[in-house]
Amino acid sequence: MDHFVYRDGQLYAEDVPVAEIAAAVGTPFYVYSSATLVRHYRLFDEALSWGPHLVCYAMKAASNQAILRTLAAEGAGMDVVSGGEYARARAAGVPGERIVFSGVGKTRAEVRAALEGGIRQFNVESEPEMRVISEVASAMGVVAPITIRVNPDVDARTHAKIATGKSENKFGIPIARAREVYAEAAALPGLKVVGIDVHIGSQLTQLEPFEQAYLKVADLTEVLRADGHEITRLDLGGGLGIPYTRSNEAPPLPSDYGALIQRTLGHLGCEVEIEPGRLIIGNAGLLVSEVIYLKHGEGRDFLILDAAMNDLIRPAMYDAHHEIVPVKEAEAAAELHPHDIVGPVCETGDTFAKGRLMPPLDSGDLVAFRSAGAYGAVMASEYNSRPLVPEVLVKGDQFAVIRARPSFDDMINRDTIPEWL
Ligand code: LLP
Numbered sequence: 001m002d003h004f005v006y007r008d009g010q011l012y013a014e015d016v017p018v019a020e021i022a023a024a025v026g027t028p029f030y031v032y033s034s035a036t037l038v039r040h041y042r043l044f045d046e047a048l049s050w051g052p053h054l055v056c057y058a059m060k061a062a063s064n065q066a067i068l069r070t071l072a073a074e075g076a077g078m079d080v081v082s083g084g085e086y087a088r089a090r091a092a093g094v095p096g097e098r099i100v101f102s103g104v105g106k107t108r109a110e111v112r113a114a115l116e117g118g119i120r121q122f123n124v125e126s127e128p129e130m131r132v133i134s135e136v137a138s139a140m141g142v143v144a145p146i147t148i149r150v151n152p153d154v155d156a157r158t159h160a161k162i163a164t165g166k167s168e169n170k171f172g173i174p175i176a177r178a179r180e181v182y183a184e185a186a187a188l189p190g191l192k193v194v195g196i197d198v199h200i201g202s203q204l205t206q207l208e209p210f211e212q213a214y215l216k217v218a219d220l221t222e223v224l225r226a227d228g229h230e231i232t233r234l235d236l237g238g239g240l241g242i243p244y245t246r247s248n249e250a251p252p253l254p255s256d257y258g259a260l261i262q263r264t265l266g267h268l269g270c271e272v273e274i275e276p277g278r279l280i281i282g283n284a285g286l287l288v289s290e291v292i293y294l295k296h297g298e299g300r301d302f303l304i305l306d307a308a309m310n311d312l313i314r315p316a317m318y319d320a321h322h323e324i325v326p327v328k329e330a331e332a333a334a335e336l337h338p339h340d341i342v343g344p345v346c347e348t349g350d351t352f353a354k355g356r357l358m359p360p361l362d363s364g365d366l367v368a369f370r371s372a373g374a375y376g377a378v379m380a381s382e383y384n385s386r387p388l389v390p391e392v393l394v395k396g397d398q399f400a401v402i403r404a405r406p407s408f409d410d411m412i413n414r415d416t417i418p419e420w421l
Contacts, residue, residue, distance in 0.1 A: 001036070001039070001283075002033060002036045002283045002284060002370075003033040003035045003036045003284075003394075004018075004033065004036075004286055004368070004370070006329040006332065009328065009329045009330060010327060010328055010329055011325070011326075011327045011328075011329070011368055013031050013033055013286065013394040013399070014033050014034070014035055014394045014395065014396055014397070015394075015396050015397040016394050016397060016398070016399045018031065018286070018288055018327050018366065018368060019327055019328075019366060021288070021392055021394075021399055022288055022290070022327075022366055024399075025390050025392060025401055025405070026390075026405070027288055027289050027290040027306050027307070027366065028287060028288060028289040028290070028305075028306055028307035028311055028389045029287075029288055029389050029390045029391070029392055029405075030285055030286070030287055030288075030372065030373070030376055030377045030389060030390070030391045030392065031285065031286050031288060031391075031392040031393075031394060031399070032062070032064075032067060032281070032284050032285045032373055032391070032392070032393050032394065032402075033284050033285075033394050034070055034393060034394065034395040035395070035396075036283060036284035037067065037070060037071065037280060037281055037284040037373075038070065038071075038074060040254075040276075040279055040280045040281075040283075040284065041055060041057070041071055041074050041076055041280055042074070043253070043254040043255065044254045044258070044274060044276055044279075044280070045074075045075070046254075046255070046258075047254040047255045047257060047258025047259070047261075048258050048261065048272055048274065049258075050258070050262050050266065051262070051266060051271075051272060052271040052272070053271065053272040053273065053274070054077045054098065054120075054271070054272075054273050055076055055077065055273075055274055055276065056076070056077035056078055056079040056098070056099075056100050056235075056273055056274065056275050057071050057076050057077070057078055057079065057275075057276065057277065057280055057281075058079040058238045058275045058276060058277030058278075059078050059079065059080060059085050059088065059089060059277070060079075060081055060085065060277060060375075060378065061277030061278055061280070061281050061282070061373075061374040061375055061378065062277075062281040062285065062373055062374060062375075062376070062377060062378055063085060063088050063378055064377070064391050064393075064402050064403055065088065065091060065092050065402070066391075066393045066400070066402035067281065067393070067402075068088060068089060068092035068094065069092045069093060070393075071280070072092055072093050072094045072098075076094075076098070077094070077098035077099060077100065077120065077273070078094050078098065078099050078100070079099075079100050079102055079238070079275035079277075080099055080100070080101055080102070080103075081101075081102050081103035082103060082110065083107070083109065083110040083113055083114075086099065086101065086110065086113060086114055086117065087113075090117055095118065096114075096117050096118020096119050096120065097118060097119075097120050098120060099114070099118070099119055099120055100119075100120050100121050100122075100123060100235060100273060100275070101114050101119055101121070101122045101123065102123045102125075102149070102197070102199070102275070103123075103125070104125040104126070104129075104170055104171060105125075105129075106122065106125075106129055106132075106133070108132055108135075108136055111132060111133050111136045111137075111144070112136050112140065115136065115137055115140055115142055115144060116140075119144070119145070120145065121145040121146055121147055121194055121195070121233070121235070122144055122145070122146045122147075123146075123147050123148075123149050123197040123235060124146050124147065124148045124149060124185070124197075125149050125171060125172055125173075126173060127173070127181060127184065130146070130148070130181070130184070130185055130188065130191070131188065133146065133190070133191065134188040134189060134190045134191050135190070136190075137189075137190030137191065138189045138190035142190070143190055143191065143192050144190055144191055144192070145192050145194045146185065146191050146192065146193055146194065147193070147194060147195040147196055147197040147233065147235050148172075148173060148178065148181055148182060148185060148193070148196065148197065149171065149172035149173070149197040149198065149199065150172050150173060150174075150175040150178050150196060150197070150198055150216075150217070150220065151164075151165060151166075151167060151169065151171055151172035151173060151174055151175060152165055152175050152198055152200065152212070152213040152216045152217070153165070153166060153167040153174070153175065154166070154200050154209050154212045154213045154216070155209060156200045156201030156202075156204050156209045156239065157204070157205075157206060157208075157209055158201045158202060158203045158204055158205070158239075158241070159203065159318050159319075161317070161318055162201055162202040162203060162318070163200070163201040164199060164200060164201045164202075165198070165199070165200025165201055165209070165213060171199070172197075172198070172199075175216055175220060178196075178220055178223075178224070179223065179224070179227060182224055182227065182229050183227070186228075186229060193229050193230065193231075194230070194231075194232055194233045195231050195232060195233030195234055195235060195270065195271075196217055196220060196221060196224070196231060196233075196234055196235070197234075197235040197237070198213050198214075198216075198217050198234075198235070198236060198237055199235075199236075199237025199238060199239065199275065200213050200237065200239060201239050202238065202239050202241075202277075202278060203239070203241040203242070203278060204239045204240060204241050204251070205241040205249070205251040205252075206251075206252070207252050207256060207257065207260050210236075210239070210257065210260060211260055211264060214236065214260070214261065214264040214265055215264055217234060217236070217264075217265065218264055218265050218267075218268060221234070221265075221268050221270070222268075231268075231270065232270055232271060233270055233271045233272075233273065234265055234268070234270045234271070234272055234273070235273040235274075235275065236261060236265075236272060236273065236274050236275075237274070237275050238274065238275040238276040238277050238278070238279075239276075239278075240252065240254065240257050240276055240278075240279045241278065241279070242278055242279055242282045242283055242371060242374075243283075243371075244320065244321050244322060244323070244370075244371050245321055245323060246323065254276075254279065261274075277374055277375075278374040278375070280374075281373040281374045282371050282372075282373050282374035282375075283370070283371050283373065284373045285371075285372050285373020285374070285376060285377075286368040286369060286370060286372055286373075287307055287311060287312050287322075287368070287369040287372040287376055287389075288327070288366060288367070288368050288369075289305040289306050289307035289311075289366070289367055289368075289369070290305065290306045290364065290365070290366055290367075291303055291304070291305060291306075291361050291362060291363055291364065291365045291366075291367065292304045292305065292306050292344065292363060293363055294361065294362050294363065297340075300338075300339075300340055300355075301337065301338070301339045301340070302339065302340050302341075302342055303339045303340070303341045303342070303358060303361060303367075304342055304343070304344060305341065305342070305343055305344075305352070305367065306343075306344065307343055307352075307369070307389070308343025308344055308345040308350050308383075308384070308386060309343055309345050309347070309349060309350040309351075309383070310343075310345060310380060310381045310382065310383040310384060310386050311343070311376075311380050311386070311389050312352070312369060312372055312376050312379075312380070313379045313380070313381075314372075314375060314376070314379070315351065315352045315353065316349045316350065316351070317379075321353070322352065322353075322369045322370060322371055322372060323369070323370040323371065324341055324352065324353060324356065324358070324367050324368070324369055324370075325367065325368050325370060326358075326359060326361060326365060326366070326367055326368075327365070327366035327367065327368055328365070328366070331359045331360070331361060331365065332359060333359070334359035334360055335359065335360070336357035336358060336359055337357065337358065337359075337360070338355040338356065338357055338358075339353075339355070339356055339357075339358045340353070340354050340355065340356075341353040341356055341358070344384075345383060345384050345386070346384065352369070377389070377391055377403075382411060385408075385411065387405050387406045387407070387408070387410070387411055388403075388405070388406060389405060390403055390404055390405040391403040
């Protein structure tokens with residue numbers, strides 16, 4: 001459920017007409033609904049209310065300070081994967097004890113910064129990384145809390161580029177070697193093992209892969225405890241999918257997911273952490289764009305938008321489907337014809353949809369990409385020297401620009417000229 005609905009003939013973001021934001025900030029832009037974002041966070045929080053837990057928002061999905069602050073005010077933790085994300089989480093007022101650090105390539109500098117600023121735990125991805133964390137913590141005279149990410153060799157049944165839980169993926173240590181690696185962790189100075197971490201992929205639309213992985217984690221918890229390790233915390237990753245099309249079957253609800261966690265792991269008495277990103281922010285965001293031209297090609301009609309692959313890369317990168325709807329409701333109700341919906345970037349890959357049924361639209365009409373909140377703005381680039389698009393946050397009848405569009409000068413002035421030129 002989201003808060004982008006047609007009212008009085010036009011699309012609203014909560015109580016603000018999308019067209020009003022477009023008039024104020026220009027297109028393209030991302031707009032997020034605070035109410036949707038908070039609602040989704042609370043669904044997860046409630047789904048785990050049967051036991052001690054922390055919902056750590058995977059901020060890679062969308063990391064604007066205003067979004068982080070909105071979630072932090074709800075009590076959310078953060079899952080970070082870089083020094084930059086750690087700094088963003090801290091700048092948004094998230095205390096270190098609510099930040100978990102994931103990612104396969106944490107550098108010494110990142111480990112040091114997190115230990116200095118405070119960290120709930122590092123989710124260790126390999127033995128070399130574990131040794132580095134041990135060295136850095138020991139040199140600083142502190143103890144780093146860690147979980148070890150295990151790779152359960154489970155097929156997440158999602159797009160290959162976002163599946164992470166198969167043995168051929170770069171993530172975690174093979175679950176079969178977990179005892180050995182935990183034994184080394186226990187022997188290393190500067191580390192305190194607190195639990196187990198697992199994350200099998202993103203945009204999962206079924207619960208079975210989670211179940212398979214979590215049952216393996218349950219067994220491993222017992223085995224590691226028998227080996228003498230204190231396993232008090234289970235980080236179960238993110239990955240619950242969202243509906244991208246109106247027609248496809250709705251993925252499981254956070255409540256079903258929470259019940260699955262309780263059923264598979266609840267008896268262990270551990271504190272549970274989850275790292276959802278997409279489900280919290282995905283359907284809380286739109287990318288709004290203006291039609292530049294309607295071009296009649298050879299047997300095809302092209303709708304050329306002012307948004308492009310640099311603003312929303314998901315269709316080009318993962319063949320992802322985003323619903324694209326007109327902002328005026330009358331257009332939404334008109335007779336539909338197939339269109340190729342493209343951006344102005346000079347690549348054929350700059351195609352958002354092929355043969356998509358759309359009402360008659362023309363220059364100046366606004367369209368909105370639904371479900372664009374997650375992995376949208378954060379994956380944008382300035383390819384073709386197109387400035388990053390602004391981000392806007394709506395709350396009730398108010399809206400605010402939470403990241404402004406850079407000017408061409410801002411863009412150009414980031415380059416520096418060597419003295420020999
Ligand atoms: N935790 C870890 C360790 C992760 O690697 C990820 C996502 C998450 C949590 C959050 O997963 P979510 O709940 O958002 O599914 N750019 C791709 C998605 C990449 C996901 C990477 N890892 C896309 O646009 O579909």
